[in-house]
Amino acid sequence: MNLNFYKYQGTGNDFVMIDNRTKTFPKENIKIISHLADRHFGVGADGIILIENDEQFDFKMIYFNADGSETFCGNGGRCAVAFAKYLEIINTETRFIAFDGEHFAAIKNGIISLKMIDVDEIKVSEKSVFANTGTQHHVELVEDLNEYPVFEKGREIRNSYKEPGSNVNFVQQINESTFRVRTYEKGVEDETLACGTGVTAVAIAMHKTNKTNSNLISLPVEGGLLEVSFIEEYGVYKNVFLKGPAEFVFKGSITV
């Protein structure tokens, strides 16, 4: 079949977007999904996103990692909102449904603010924090992030978690409310340039472990700058917003 696609990126986390309101995309075919994501033989992306109709929400976002596994993606969610605006499904505000539940988002001057799920699954260990921010995240502070072997250590830690594994975020504190992050993503099985659910987990982990008292955190990542804000009530993180750019790159068609 001939497939029309759009390529988007959010702080360098890149996605193949497909308008599947006609329900013609064979989403049970993992081979096709991973072929689209393949950087040598396909279009190339960290993930594949389908936009579908939904009876109760403006749209449904379906996210697949490059290996075809299904989960939620924060930067992908922000790009899905930009794509839904391009498709004229929404204007500047939306409520949509995804793998982890309901999301609200707003667009202002090209910046997408995405409301994340409330975060109550947080486990603090001696050297790390685990949090579920829509998907699984391990967070660990390191001394020198520039020199840190993110791929090697990330893969080792990712595999130390039982199925479905965990994404792994290495963090360096810059000041009271700024944390630099590099992420190894499961499902991509590599370091990516940014991870939205990852920086959300970092912001919450740093607040939870008293590395910051701020509830507005700046997170420089390899592909740009993200921001996370939240309120904390009795250990539950609510009104969690992930904010950053989401941009169209190119469109095309491919035979699959």
Ligand SMILES: N[C@@H](CCC[C@H](N)C(=O)O)C(=O)O
């Ligand atoms: N890059 C994403 C996270 C994508 C999903 C992740 N690889 C997983 O399998 O949990 C983001 O921006 O949140």
